[in-house]
Amino acid sequence: MQLLTQRRFALGTLLVLVVYSTSSSFFLCFALLMQSGLGLDPFMAGSIFAPCSVGFVLASLAAPRLVAGWGIRAIVVGALLYALSIGLLIAQVQAAGAQLVPVWLIPVLIVVGAGQGLVMTPLLNLVLALVDEAKAGMASGVIATVQQVGAALGVAVVGIFFAAALPGEGLVVQAGQYVHAFVAGMLYNLGAAVMVIVLLVMLAGEQRSGGGE
Secondary structure, eight states: OOGGSSSHHHHHHHHHHHHHHHHHHHHHHHIIIIIIIIIOOHHHHHHHHHHHHHHHHHHHHHHHHHHHHHHHHHHHHHHHHHHHHHHHOOOOOOOHGGGGGGGGHHHHHHHHHHHHHHHHHHHHHHHHSSSSSHHHHHHHHHHHHHHHHHHHHHHHHHHHHHHTTOOTTOOOOOHHHHHHHHHHHHHHHHHHHHHHHHHHHHHHHHHTOOOOO
């Protein structure tokens, strides 16, 4: 707990919590929309989502070089891209409604994955670098725990929003209602992505000032 009294590490830990709360919750919303809402089988739903992973891998490979050149600004740009792509995905699904054609989402899904890769891949190294080397093991344990807590938190919150947007038990749920539920759930992810940008800017300011020691 003494580690969390260090302002920069505490900010970094909160960043990890918020970022990882958007990952599993996004997978949940997307799977429910594709399979329960639009009637795709698991293989087809996974195939539509696969390009998102391609974007993540490519961005993850590029992230170390970008961070080496730009520092934390590279992660801020990645967070901006992540938030904008989530907003675009929400707008695209909302506009299409029940007539949504899943393959039309592939371009924006690639960008969502790229945004995740530009943020998540370098973020853990950034946060762990904020503590003394002697405390790196403890810090790593804290971050690993926060990743799991963040994922569970995101699924819980988004699950509440998603379920609240669907009709009551026993009623037939139409594709358009799943679209509405997807949008409701993803609004949390959009808000969390914006919060990530704010926290990154705060952390950058702390690093410049050398505070939080």
